[in-house]
Amino acid sequence: xxxxxxxxxxxxxxxxxxxxxxxxxxxxxxxxxxxxxxxxxxxxxxxxxxxxxxxxxxxxxxxxxxxxxxxxxxxxxxxxxxxxxxxxxxxxxxxxxxxxxxxxxxxxxxxxxxxxxxxxxxxxxxxxxxxxxxxxxxxxxxxxxxxxxxxxxxxxxxxxxxxxxxxxxxxxxxxxxxxxxxxxxxxxxxxxxxxxxxxxxxxxxxxxxxxxxxxxxxxxxxxxxxxxxxxxxxxxxxxxxxxxxxxxxxxxxxxxxxxxxxxxxxxxxxxxxxxxxxxxxxxxxxxxxxxxxxxxxxxxxxxxxxxxxxxxxxxxxxxxxxxxxxxxxxxxxxxxxxxxxxxxxxxxxxxxxxxxxxxxxxxxxxxxxxxxxxxxxxxxxxxxxxxxxxxxxxxxxxxxxxxxxxxxxxxxxxxxxxxxxxxxxxxxxxxxxxxxxxxxxxxxxxxxxxxxxxxxxxxxxxxxxxxxxxxxxxxxxxxxxxxxxxxxxxxxxxxxxxxxxxxxxxxxxxxxxxxxxxxxxxxxxxxxxxxxxxxxxxxxxxxxxxxxxxxxxxxxxxxxxxxxxxxxxxxxxxxxxxxxxxxxxxxxxxxxxxxxxxxxxxxxxxxxxxxxxxxxxxxxxxxxxxxxxxxxxxxxxxxxxxxxxxxxxxxxxxxxxxxxxxxxxxxxxxxxxxxxxxxxxxxxxxxxxxxxxxxxxxxxxxxxx
Numbered sequence: 001x002x003x004x005x006x007x008x009x010x011x012x013x014x015x016x017x018x019x020x021x022x023x024x025x026x027x028x029x030x031x032x033x034x035x036x037x038x039x040x041x042x043x044x045x046x047x048x049x050x051x052x053x054x055x056x057x058x059x060x061x062x063x064x065x066x067x068x069x070x071x072x073x074x075x076x077x078x079x080x081x082x083x084x085x086x087x088x089x090x091x092x093x094x095x096x097x098x099x100x101x102x103x104x105x106x107x108x109x110x111x112x113x114x115x116x117x118x119x120x121x122x123x124x125x126x127x128x129x130x131x132x133x134x135x136x137x138x139x140x141x142x143x144x145x146x147x148x149x150x151x152x153x154x155x156x157x158x159x160x161x162x163x164x165x166x167x168x169x170x171x172x173x174x175x176x177x178x179x180x181x182x183x184x185x186x187x188x189x190x191x192x193x194x195x196x197x198x199x200x201x202x203x204x205x206x207x208x209x210x211x212x213x214x215x216x217x218x219x220x221x222x223x224x225x226x227x228x229x230x231x232x233x234x235x236x237x238x239x240x241x242x243x244x245x246x247x248x249x250x251x252x253x254x255x256x257x258x259x260x261x262x263x264x265x266x267x268x269x270x271x272x273x274x275x276x277x278x279x280x281x282x283x284x285x286x287x288x289x290x291x292x293x294x295x296x297x298x299x300x301x302x303x304x305x306x307x308x309x310x311x312x313x314x315x316x317x318x319x320x321x322x323x324x325x326x327x328x329x330x331x332x333x334x335x336x337x338x339x340x341x342x343x344x345x346x347x348x349x350x351x352x353x354x355x356x357x358x359x360x361x362x363x364x365x366x367x368x369x370x371x372x373x374x375x376x377x378x379x380x381x382x383x384x385x386x387x388x389x390x391x392x393x394x395x396x397x398x399x400x401x402x403x404x405x406x407x408x409x410x411x412x413x414x415x416x417x418x419x420x421x422x423x424x425x426x427x428x429x430x431x432x433x434x435x436x437x438x439x440x441x442x443x444x445x446x447x448x449x450x451x452x453x454x455x456x457x458x459x460x461x462x463x464x465x466x467x468x469x470x471x472x473x474x475x476x477x478x479x480x481x482x483x484x485x486x487x488x489x490x491x492x493x494x495x496x497x498x499x500x501x502x503x504x505x506x507x508x509x510x511x512x513x514x515x516x517x518x519x520x521x522x523x524x525x526x527x528x529x530x531x532x533x534x535x536x537x538x539x540x541x542x543x544x545x546x547x548x549x550x551x552x553x554x555x556x557x558x559x560x561x562x563x564x565x566x567x568x569x570x571x572x573x574x575x576x577x578x579x580x581x582x583x584x585x586x587x588x589x590x591x592x593x594x595x596x597x598x599x600x601x602x603x604x605x606x607x608x609x610x611x612x613x614x615x616x617x618x619x620x621x622x623x624x625x626x627x628x629x630x631x632x633x634x635x636x637x638x639x640x641x642x643x644x645x646x647x648x649x650x651x652x653x654x655x656x657x658x659x660x661x662x663x664x665x666x667x668x669x670x671x672x673x674x675x676x677x678x679x680x681x682x683x684x685x686x687x688x689x690x691x692x693x694x695x696x697x698x699x700x701x702x703x704x705x
Contacts, residue, residue: 010381017115018123029277034070108338111288112140118152121160148270201274291381299405317400318342334385351401363387415460420485435478495607498523503599515583516595525572536576551589555596617687622680637664
């Protein structure tokens with residue numbers, strides 16, 4: 001069966017932004033204008049199509065990145081199938097606690113629409129998602145939203161993007177009026193005013209630019225044109241000679257510049273007021289890449305590790321990356337995947353190149369948020385969900401068994417907050433185990449461990465909201481009633497200086513004895529090396545037989561998992577096994593494992609051990625009159641203020657950037673609101689681990705012992 005849409009008419013895009021910039025509202029409008037949804041769902045009414053989870057509807061925020069597909073014919077082109085573009089959209093969360101969702105989406109997107117609030121401009125989380133887009137080299141366009149809101153300023157928003165993110169902007173539209181006077185947008189290249197009429201802005205009308213705006217339009221147009229023509233010699237020559245340049249020529253050069261990460265086009269509007277969304281859809285088709293525009297995807301041979309280049313072509317062998325797992329109440333477990341090359345039919349077998357096991361793709365679904373459509377075949381460029389894969393996790397590569405290839409995995413941050421959870425009844429105990437396992441499979445930043453001594457379960461994640469949602473989902477989706485304790489910080493232990501020690505385990509009690517004897521040297525590793533344990537075997541002349549050496553490493557690892565000072569995991573250690581002895585009869589792997597753990601504990605106590613705590617990068621946005629109070633409060637939380645700045649515009653705000661220990665940030669939102677009479681907000685993300693001050697370390701040790 002032939003593919004329905006040519007690959008050069010595919011667009012795999014994400015809508016990314018700071019929380020509350022309006023990305024879900026933008027997506028809702030896109031789906032409505034593309035004819036996928038027949039009424040517009042509003043986030044603030046809990047009715048949006050993309051925010052389909054109960055928790056998303058209640059909180060008005062996006063938690064999971066929802067995938068959907070729509071079709072669009074650019075304005076001005078005849079509405080027929082061959083002019084249609086297939087747009088696969090992933091609507092990503094903006095809250096830092098769900099950073100994994102943004103990260104895994106970025107890994108499989110070809111392009112992105114970055115949404116900014118026309119009042120606030122660049123906000124803290126805008127910078128985070130922008131950096132992630134830079135990391136994965138995702139071409140993008142900007143949409144300055146909420147131009148109808150009091151305090152909206154297009155020029156201030158542009159200035160804040162230039163100041164904080166990039167100066168490589170090509171402003172393609174300016175607003176016709178701002179705040180309550182916002183009437184539509186002006187297309188600079190075509191020199192035309194665009195109005196959006198009808199109940200939902202579905203009728204797009206072009207008019208002459210109002211006389212009073214003509215001078216402003218020419219100023220902005222020349223600035224943008226100068227930026228674009230420098231990317232092409234012929235166009236530059238035409239421009240310098242004062243010749244007329246056609247819109248098609250501009251579009252062609254701009255497209256090349258966007259794909260080369262040299263220019264980012266900017267559009268504006270108000271998604272809530274149904275103004276400006278259709279031109280953004282046109283821009284997605286005109287400027288963002290098709291899978292065929294991208295460089296070849298790089299993979300490697302799982303055995304030889306040789307690089308393998310994958311071409312975006314149906315005739316190549318099948319390769320796809322699993323980027324998300326989800327549980328669906330109707331069909332069970334879903335594995336979302338992006339197809340990088342080749343094609344596949346339902347019922348086929350594929351190889352999981354990471355595990356070496358075969359998986360049967362029994363059913364393939366195209367997801368429309370929480371709706372689903374069954375597919376018989378999938379092709380290069382598709383983003384789809386496979387049902388019931390048993391061995392596949394996030395970041396695994398699925399491929400043709402005749403051509404094994406592993407694509408680059410997705411790296412996720414470590415969790416920083418933990419909570420103890422207890423099931424209310426015996427029946428809940430069993431259900432809770434299943435629920436937590438499934439939720440951990442879905443979310444790589446969520447971990448669950450058992451405390452052997454107390455029999456309690458500890459769940460860990462990226463923040464209070466993250467764990468709140470997990471507990472809420474257990475209750476609603478898995479019908480598990482559980483009680484949660486207070487949030488706990490994920491402390492770690494480390495050492496400051498090298499130390500040596502000996503570990504001996506000798507046991508004689510009738511029958512065969514036990515004998516293990518090791519000498520260890522441990523020294524600190526720099527956190528930048530990113531290694532938790534580097535184990536070095538320095539044994540010469542067989543003083544410890546080779547088969548016992550892995551057991552010593554295992555003994556060390558077990559102690560590092562449990563901690564020595566206060567029961568927290570130990571990190572950044574190089575452990576060298578340099579001497580020891582064995583007994584011909586009594587030595588065993590178990591004896592050497594115990595000897596390894598004894599030796600490591602002894603050395604650790606002499607290596608000047610310390611406790612490390614997660615430090616968060618905090619950004620508070622507040623009215624200027626509360627600056628002193630808020631800075632004083634941050635200092636009282638052991639925080640260090642690094643900078644303060646004032647935003648431009650009619651409603652200037654102060655931005656405080658600080659580094660604060662996570663332990664001092666629980667419940668901060670309530671404090672900030674009361675200090676600023678409800679007008680301040682903040683965001684934070686993990687920055688690094690630092691040593692805990694001595695007096696606080698003693699408290700932690702006493703609590704842990």
